[in-house]
Amino acid sequence: xxxxxxxxxxxxxxxxxxxxxxxxxxxxxxxxxxxxxxxxxxxxxxxxxxxxxxxxxxxxxxxxxxxxxxxxxxxxxxxxxxxxxxxxxxxxxxxxxxxxxxxxxxxxxxxxxxxxxxxxxxxxxxxxxxxxxxxxxxxxxxxxxxxxxxxxxxxxxxxxxxxxxxxxxxxxxxxxxxxxxxxxxxxxxxxxxxxxxxxxxxxxxxxxxxxxxxxxxxxxxxxxxxxxxxxxxxxxxxxxxxxxxxxxxx
Numbered sequence: 001x002x003x004x005x006x007x008x009x010x011x012x013x014x015x016x017x018x019x020x021x022x023x024x025x026x027x028x029x030x031x032x033x034x035x036x037x038x039x040x041x042x043x044x045x046x047x048x049x050x051x052x053x054x055x056x057x058x059x060x061x062x063x064x065x066x067x068x069x070x071x072x073x074x075x076x077x078x079x080x081x082x083x084x085x086x087x088x089x090x091x092x093x094x095x096x097x098x099x100x101x102x103x104x105x106x107x108x109x110x111x112x113x114x115x116x117x118x119x120x121x122x123x124x125x126x127x128x129x130x131x132x133x134x135x136x137x138x139x140x141x142x143x144x145x146x147x148x149x150x151x152x153x154x155x156x157x158x159x160x161x162x163x164x165x166x167x168x169x170x171x172x173x174x175x176x177x178x179x180x181x182x183x184x185x186x187x188x189x190x191x192x193x194x195x196x197x198x199x200x201x202x203x204x205x206x207x208x209x210x211x212x213x214x215x216x217x218x219x220x221x222x223x224x225x226x227x228x229x230x231x232x233x234x235x236x237x238x239x240x241x242x243x244x245x246x247x248x249x250x
Contacts, residue, residue, distance in 0.1 A: 011077060020073045024066050031062035031132040034144040035125050041151045042118055057101065057122055058129040061094050065133025091130055098126040121147055162220035165247070166196070167227070171211045171234065172242030179209060179239055188215060191233060192222035210242075 011017065035058025036051045043050030067074075068090055102119035124147045131140035173179050185195055199214040224230050231245050 014077075017073055017077065020070050024063075024070075027062050027066045027132050027135075028059050030137065030140070031129045032059040034058055034128050034132065034140060037144055038121060038125050038128070038148050038151075041148050042121065053101075054122065054125045057098060058125040058132075061098070061126040061129025062133040063129075064090055064094055065130045066135075069134065094126055094130060095123070098123055117151060121151060164217045164220060165222065166217070167193075167215045167230070168246050169211075169213055169215055169234065170242075170244035171237075171240055173209045173211070173239045174241040176207045177209070177239035177241075179211065184211075184237070187233075187237060189218075191224060191230065192218050194218055 032055050035055040038058070039051035039054025042054065102122045105118045105122070106115040108114075124143065128140050128143050128147075131137075131143065171179075181200070188195060193215040196214040196216050199212075201212040203210045203212070224233065227245065231243060234240060234245065235243050
């Protein structure tokens with residue numbers, strides 16, 4: 001019990017200790033603001049992980065990193081600084097922990113996958129926090145603006161670049177109708193698409209057959225290019241009684 005003395009408790013509130021605490025607070029505040037900036041872009045677009053998630057991740061990452069830079073002030077500067085410090089182990093723990101958060105925002109529904117960009121940006125927010133924690137303020141600010149800019153203008157750049165679109169299709173055929181794979185592939189090829197190898201999945205319930213597959217455009221500008229026009233062509237195929245079509249990746 002003699003360890004807890006007045007002098008020992010006062011060491012936690014000494015002037016040097018308060019100066020270090022203020023410096024740490026400045027680090028945490030900066031990390032919070034940068035995390036909020038990155039998270040606002042996600043929040044603006046209605047994503048599940050928004051400003052609060054990014055702010056907390058970035059600030060916590062900074063908190064778990066910045067303390068390693070002041071071992072002489074641990075426990076009131078009472079001599080425990082002799083403990084070996086390895087900040088890289090702290091960073092490894094941060095990256096591992098944030099990985100679980102990123103995995104939680106990735107969702108797969110049928111052939112659509114969403115949340116990949118959000119998960120990657122959460123991981124970037126933790127890196128921003130680590131940089132703030134170790135004192136690389138300029139690099140942290142640059143990474144913040146690069147991450148936010150990429151998420152804001154990246155989709156516009158992707159839309160301008162040539163790419164082969166992929167569509168997830170679900171065809172439900174009329175009762176008793178037996179579809180022909182060759183006929184389906186030939187019709188799709190006339191529209192500038194092909195059935196992705198190994199994507200065809202056939203399900204049957206009673207006399208009703210359902211096909212699920214991925215269509216990939218043969219060129220950057222398939223014909224028909226419109227999703228509505230393509231759905232109209234598919235509905236007009238013989239035996240098709242139900243249709244669901246959507247982008248295969250997100």
